[in-house]
Amino acid sequence: GIQVEQSPPDLILQEGANSTLRCNFSDSVNNLQWFHQNPWGQLINLFYIPSGTKQNGRLSATTVATERYSLLYISSSQTTDSGVYFCAVETQGGSEKLVFGKGTKLTVNP
Amino acid sequence: NAGVMQNPRHLVRRRGQEARLRCSPMKGHSHVYWYRQLPEEGLKFMVYLQKENIIDESGMPKERFSAEFPKEGPSILRIQQVVRGDSAAYFCASSPTYRGYEQYFGPGTRLTVT
Numbered sequence: 001g002i003q004v005e006q007s008p009p010d011l012i013l014q015e016g017a018n019s020t021l022r023c024n025f026s027d028s029v030n031n032l033q034w035f036h037q038n039p040w041g042q043l044i045n046l047f048y049i050p051s052g053t054k055q056n057g058r059l060s061a062t063t064v065a066t067e068r069y070s071l072l073y074i075s076s077s078q079t080t081d082s083g084v085y086f087c088a089v090e091t092q093g094g095s096e097k098l099v100f101g102k103g104t105k106l107t108v109n110p
Numbered sequence: 111n112a113g114v115m116q117n118p119r120h121l122v123r124r125r126g127q128e129a130r131l132r133c134s135p136m137k138g139h140s141h142v143y144w145y146r147q148l149p150e151e152g153l154k155f156m157v158y159l160q161k162e163n164i165i166d167e168s169g170m171p172k173e174r175f176s177a178e179f180p181k182e183g184p185s186i187l188r189i190q191q192v193v194r195g196d197s198a199a200y201f202c203a204s205s206p207t208y209r210g211y212e213q214y215f216g217p218g219t220r221l222t223v224t
Contacts, residue, residue, distance in 0.1 A: 033212060041199055041218060043153075048212035086152065095166045097143065097155035098203075098213060 002027045002091045006101035013077050013108050021072040021104045023087030031090035032063050033098065034072050038083045046072070046085075077108045113137060114216035115184075116202050122222045129189040129196070131219045135204030142185045143213060144177060147199040156200075159185060192223045 003026040013019055025032075034046040047054050047061040049070065054061050058077075063070040074081055084105050088098040113136035123129050135142050144156040146169075158166040159179035170177065174192075179185040189196055199220050203213040 031212070035215070041220065043201060043215045043218065045212070045214060088153070095155075095168065096141070096158055096205075097166060097169070098145075098153075099155070100145075100153045102152045 002029075002089060002099050004087060004089055004099055004101040006085075006087055006104050008104060009102065010105045011107070013106070015077060015079060015108055015110050017077050017108075018073070018075045019077060019106070021074070021085050021087075021106075023070040023072070023089075023101055025068050025070075025087075025089050027068070028092040029065065029089040030092050031098070032070055033088050034061055034070070035086045035088065036081075036083050037086065037103070043086075074106075077106075079108050079110055082106055082108050114202060114204050114214050116200075116216040116219050118219060119217060120220050120222070122224060123192045124224055125193060126191050129192050129221055131187040131189075131200050131202075131221070133185040133187070133202030133204075133216060135185070135202075136206075136214055139204035139206050139214075141205045141207065142179050143203040143205075144185075144187050145201045145203065147201065147218075149198070153201065156187070189221075192221075194223045197221055197223045 005024045036044045049063045051065045058075045060073045084103040086103045088100045115134040145153045147153045155169040157177045174190045176188045199218045201218045202216045205211045
C-alpha cells in the first residue's frame with residue numbers, strides 16, 4: 001500500500017517563529033488533506049489540497065503531485081498552534097480511505 | 111469538521127461489555143468512514159459505508175467489531191465484549207460522494223475499557 005512519511009517527527013519553536021512541515025507519499029493520489037490535532041484530541045481540517053497552493057491566515061500549503069510531496073507552512077507561530085499535524089492521502093485507483101502519516105508533533109513555547 | 115456529530119464523546123466500559131458509537135454525517139453526505147487512533151499512534155482506517163452498504167471493511171478487526179449505516183439514522187460502530195486493547199479514540203468522517211472528495215471529521219469518541 002501507499003507509504004506516507006512526515007518530517008520532522010518533532011519540532012519545538014519559540015512563539016513568532018516560522019516552520020515548514022513535509023509530507024512525502026509513494027503513489028499518485030486523488031486526495032490529500034492536512035489536519036491539526038490539538039492537545040484535547042480534536043481533529044481539525046486544515047487543508048484539502050490534492051494539488052496546488054492554498055492559504056488560510058498564517059497557514060499555507062503546497063502539494064506538488066508530480067513529485068509526490070506536500071508542504072505545510074506555519075508563519076508567526078502561536079502557542080495555540082501546538083499539537084500534532086497529520087497528512088493523509090487517498091490513493092488513485094484504490095479504496096476511498098485516507099492513509100495517515102505518523103504526524104509531526106509541534107510545540108510552540110511562549 | 112462542523113456538522114459531523116459523534117456521541118457519546120466519552121465512553122467507559124468494563125471488559126466484556128458492549129460499546130456502541132454513533133456518527134451522524136454532515137447534511138447531504140451519504141458516505142461515512144470510521145478511523146481508530148490507538149494511544150500514541152496515528153489514525154488507521156477501519157471501515158467505509160454508504161447508506162445500507164459496507165463498501166470497504168479491510169481495516170476492521172475480524173472479530174467483535176461491526177458497523178452499519180441504515181437508511182434512517184446514524185452510523186453505528188459496535189464493539190462486542192470489549193477488551194483493554196480497544197481503548198482508543200474513534201473518529202467518524204463523512205463526504206458527499208467518493209473518489210477524492212474532502213472528508214470531514216467529527217470530534218471523536220474516546221473509549222476507555224476498565
